Amino acid sequence: MKCSVCGGAAVIKLRHAGLRLCPEHLVARVEREVERAIRRFHMLAPQERTLVAVSGGKDSLALWHILAKHGYRADGLYIDLGIGGYSGRSREASEGFARAHGLSLQVISLKKELGATLDELVKLARGKTCSLCGTVKRYLMNRAAWEGGYQVLATGHNLDDEAATLLGNVLRWDEGYLARQYPVLPGEGKLVKKVKPLVFLSEREMAAYCLIQGIKYLYEDCPHAEGARSIALKGVLNELEDRYPGTKLSFLRGFLSLHERFRPPEPVELRDCPSCGMPTAADGPCRFCRLKERVSHGAPA
Ligand code: SF4
Numbered sequence: 001m002k003c004s005v006c007g008g009a010a011v012i013k014l015r016h017a018g019l020r021l022c023p024e025h026l027v028a029r030v031e032r033e034v035e036r037a038i039r040r041f042h043m044l045a046p047q048e049r050t051l052v053a054v055s056g057g058k059d060s061l062a063l064w065h066i067l068a069k070h071g072y073r074a075d076g077l078y079i080d081l082g083i084g085g086y087s088g089r090s091r092e093a094s095e096g097f098a099r100a101h102g103l104s105l106q107v108i109s110l111k112k113e114l115g116a117t118l119d120e121l122v123k124l125a126r127g128k129t130c131s132l133c134g135t136v137k138r139y140l141m142n143r144a145a146w147e148g149g150y151q152v153l154a155t156g157h158n159l160d161d162e163a164a165t166l167l168g169n170v171l172r173w174d175e176g177y178l179a180r181q182y183p184v185l186p187g188e189g190k191l192v193k194k195v196k197p198l199v200f201l202s203e204r205e206m207a208a209y210c211l212i213q214g215i216k217y218l219y220e221d222c223p224h225a226e227g228a229r230s231i232a233l234k235g236v237l238n239e240l241e242d243r244y245p246g247t248k249l250s251f252l253r254g255f256l257s258l259h260e261r262f263r264p265p266e267p268v269e270l271r272d273c274p275s276c277g278m279p280t281a282a283d284g285p286c287r288f289c290r291l292k293e294r295v296s297h298g299a300p301a
């Protein structure tokens, strides 16, 4: 198999892009796609301080690597959720990467911030694990970015993640979620701008990028991912992609070209949470502070 660009030995075939690439040209393609997404959606400028949320997995570590390599002022943030032995291993992968590349990583512990690990929280509060996890992660990521004076918060969501989220939103015809699904969410007040520069890159490309660049990432998935709806949606899309290469990319690109047709819900007025000072649509304390209160009483939600 020959590289479509240089004719050298190709190591990966990207059917959706009609390309076979050698290591050098796979790396070039991934980095070019990241730069293109950054420019097209005005995600970030080199002088802006960016906080990259890392999980120890391939996508977030590769994103951090690319931003740092291309001269962006990118620091890392790792949230230790306290998920069995998995969190320790994902923390080690994130810390190991930061050390090996001389990058600065902030570590936040959910146990310290909330008084409970995610595993303990799930036992106390009613609600699905991933939904509770999403709530606490969104809060802690934004607060860390705001308090740290960062202009941008970047996450490693890739094409597979975004196509699966889109399919889930379409199946429910959830107009509010569709309106909010975009590679950039502008900042407002204490809500820091959020960006997803890997939006057009597949999981396979990101895994190959890490392998070629010698990025040591955690292969293991979070134990709670098993049985999650997002995994079922990814499975359906993978079957379609196998039969019709390019399905995920055209699904997402088509949606983005129609995006302005989806209307966001009526804007809600945000207030400062009386407890932590971060923005909330609630009348009283924000959801994180209410969870914290319940944890402190040890009572079910
Ligand atoms: S799979 Fe669910 S619980 Fe695990 S990190 Fe992702 S959102 Fe959190």
Ligand SMILES: [Zn+2]
Pocket: 003, 004, 005, 006, 007, 008, 021, 022, 023, 024, 025
């Ligand atoms: Zn080549």
Ligand SMILES: [Zn+2]
Pocket: 273, 274, 275, 276, 277, 278, 285, 286, 287, 288, 289
């Ligand atoms: Zn609060």
